[in-house]
Ligand code: PHE
């Protein structure tokens with residue numbers, strides 16, 4: 001699996017920051033900054049050969065959008081999906097929450113294209129709208145699939161907050177969601193251990209966009225660098241950072257800017273995401 005360059009992921013975060021700054025300070029559902037961020041991601045994907053779809057829904061009286069990007073090829077009956085939410089809260093630009101996961105997924109998708117990857121499974125990425133209004137976009141997507149289409153999705157990986165300034169290295173626990181998967185948990189744990197990090201498990205329940213997939217019986221997994229929770233002494237010992245302080249003191253605040261990112265966390269979580277996506281998709285890389 002590729003080592004995704006941190007600088008490329010951070011370049012996307014800078015673009016999300018600029019988009020927010022130019023659109024009233026946020027990328028929130030129903031605001032112009034959301035659509036501008038979606039157009040940025042879509043433009044990058046269209047340029048390298050993804051088949052993209054903008055799926056509309058209505059929430060709270062405003063139009064919302066999910067962006068779905070399919071990489072052509074692979075077994076159409078075996079879909080591997082990875083996603084994260086692209087909207088921010090209205091109080092800030094949402095660079096860690098969830099510019100970080102959105103940018104990582106974008107750069108992984110661009111790397112797949114750059115490598116002309118021909119995975120065994122069909123690979124699909126999703127950027128969800130209106131997560132911050134209650135997981136609206138991802139619920140809308142899963143509920144809109146026919147049972148046949150739903151059954152083709154063999155796994156869903158979620159990335160929501162992966163660059164927290166006082167970071168955690170959490171893997172979604174197989175027992176923490178209705179459809180948590182032991183295999184996905186172990187794969188993501190292996191990804192961190194291969195990079196010299198011993199992750200902790202976190203029981204997420206229904207706090208992010210994996211929830212709709214889990215309820216539909218699709219195996220789910222993901223990684224997370226922490227939000228309003230407090231880093232323990234044991235975590236500071238093994239991961240560095242500051243015990244007794246929040247993983248992200250700017251969670252849902254105006255200070256969730258490009259300054260609110262720990263580079264090491266963003267780099268490691270992104271590389272683990274790429275490792276899991278490549279492994280699960282079954283990648284026979286072309287040699288041309
Ligand atoms: N979904 C939460 C948010 O966007 C953040 C979160 C992610 C919390 C993962 C717990 C686990 O605000």
Ligand code: CA
Pocket residue numbers: 003004005006267268270271
């Ligand atoms: Ca990297």
Ligand code: ZN
Pocket residue numbers: 089097132252
């Ligand atoms: Zn949030």
Ligand code: ZN
Pocket residue numbers: 085097098131160161
């Ligand atoms: Zn989030």
Ligand code: ZN
Pocket residue numbers: 116286288
């Ligand atoms: Zn080629």
